[in-house]
Amino acid sequence: MAVAVAMVAILSCGAVVVASEAVGRSQPQALHLALGNSADAYVVSWLTLDETRTSTVKYGTAPGALDKIATGSARIYDHVGGGFNHFVTLDALPANAKIYYLVGDAEGGFSDVFFFETRRAEAGKAPMTFAIYGDLGLDKGEPSIAAINSHGAQGEYDFVLHLGDISYANDAIISHNSTHDYEEIWRDWFAALAPTMTRTPYMVMPGNHESWSRSPLSGIQTFNFTVYKYKFQMPGAAAGSDTSMFYSFDYGLVHFIALSTETDYDGHPIDFYVKQYKQVNWLRADLAKAAANRANVPWIIVMGHRPVYCTGSPYSKDSVPTENSATLQAWLEPLFKEYRVDAYVSGHAHRYERQFPTYRNQPTSRSYTAPGGTVYLVSGGAGNVEGHSSGGADAVWTAYKNITDFGYSTMTVVNATHLEWQWRVSATDELADAITIVSDHDW
Numbered sequence: 001m002a003v004a005v006a007m008v009a010i011l012s013c014g015a016v017v018v019a020s021e022a023v024g025r026s027q028p029q030a031l032h033l034a035l036g037n038s039a040d041a042y043v044v045s046w047l048t049l050d051e052t053r054t055s056t057v058k059y060g061t062a063p064g065a066l067d068k069i070a071t072g073s074a075r076i077y078d079h080v081g082g083g084f085n086h087f088v089t090l091d092a093l094p095a096n097a098k099i100y101y102l103v104g105d106a107e108g109g110f111s112d113v114f115f116f117e118t119r120r121a122e123a124g125k126a127p128m129t130f131a132i133y134g135d136l137g138l139d140k141g142e143p144s145i146a147a148i149n150s151h152g153a154q155g156e157y158d159f160v161l162h163l164g165d166i167s168y169a170n171d172a173i174i175s176h177n178s179t180h181d182y183e184e185i186w187r188d189w190f191a192a193l194a195p196t197m198t199r200t201p202y203m204v205m206p207g208n209h210e211s212w213s214r215s216p217l218s219g220i221q222t223f224n225f226t227v228y229k230y231k232f233q234m235p236g237a238a239a240g241s242d243t244s245m246f247y248s249f250d251y252g253l254v255h256f257i258a259l260s261t262e263t264d265y266d267g268h269p270i271d272f273y274v275k276q277y278k279q280v281n282w283l284r285a286d287l288a289k290a291a292a293n294r295a296n297v298p299w300i301i302v303m304g305h306r307p308v309y310c311t312g313s314p315y316s317k318d319s320v321p322t323e324n325s326a327t328l329q330a331w332l333e334p335l336f337k338e339y340r341v342d343a344y345v346s347g348h349a350h351r352y353e354r355q356f357p358t359y360r361n362q363p364t365s366r367s368y369t370a371p372g373g374t375v376y377l378v379s380g381g382a383g384n385v386e387g388h389s390s391g392g393a394d395a396v397w398t399a400y401k402n403i404t405d406f407g408y409s410t411m412t413v414v415n416a417t418h419l420e421w422q423w424r425v426s427a428t429d430e431l432a433d434a435i436t437i438v439s440d441h442d443w
């Protein structure tokens, strides 16, 4: 049947061009994978502009033998062009398997055949690599999208973690390079990352740009993270959070916790959010559970959109967190110490900052070997229409900073005590910063 996703050409100069190939209104587009609610489950998602009779995935372990069928459902929100967001869970997949799949509906049309690799059976023993970054849109995001696709399409990442501010669709009215509206930017953004997202689980968490559209025509319809909640399905159910706004999961030797720094804690910055008062209690319980399981899953990494330690206004002054960073510090830092969280990774500030392991505004060490505290990393400069933010003077906990290049980060978990963190300049894909955290997690 017809092609599922808009064609993406990756040019040698690193630019990504999203072809304006028309996708039929009932044909699948915006395909993306995510990790499911158990280690052997994956969620396959896509969009159709018109309703289809079914939401179907045909899959199997050979491209010519898609002999299994899974079905799911579609959900809609009240916004022109929002379409039908289909979600199908593939359960009980074998480890170490290449799963070929297509998505769609017999009448509406099916996609091309794609494939992804399931978790390795030895996960936790062999090194695993994850890409991690925040604040990635289309305009000015092209170099990062090209670099990420060059690895993601080759299966080099176990999965991707996007730390909020996804697509910058809500900046449509200030975008200089796009004449597209809110929903078109979302669709083009998915199409641009299709080489990665059809092969590699793409995990997300909410940023301020997901809170609503700035367009006066769509503010109400997109209000309160509606589009984020309808376009993505994260494994909150398995983590006891029951939402894609905040969740956790184990993968190999790491317990990952994704927070909403936008909502659901005292002093949260998105004032109009309908508070549920669930996240604070959930986080403490989840950390306690993860700490009790440390013999099996030694690393605990927490992620959220907004930073705790980051230089310059409005994040800090004279090395002391200010405004929302101070609010986050008051909430998170005692928990990070109590449960010995290895690292907190954020975006939001459009730059790269690596801090020394830090506690109460002071480095606990100037080495990442036996850090004695949580390592704070800001990787918010993947690229978007808003460009870079400059930061301020170095703080006492500043180790390295880049405020001029768009870039993205990766983590490689080598074993129970060694974790490699790298940051690359997207335009050249050259390694610009790297550390190895060496920890017995017992400080």
Ligand SMILES: [Fe+2]
Pocket (backbone or CB within 6 Å): 165, 207, 208, 209, 305, 347, 348, 349
């Ligand atoms: Fe942000």
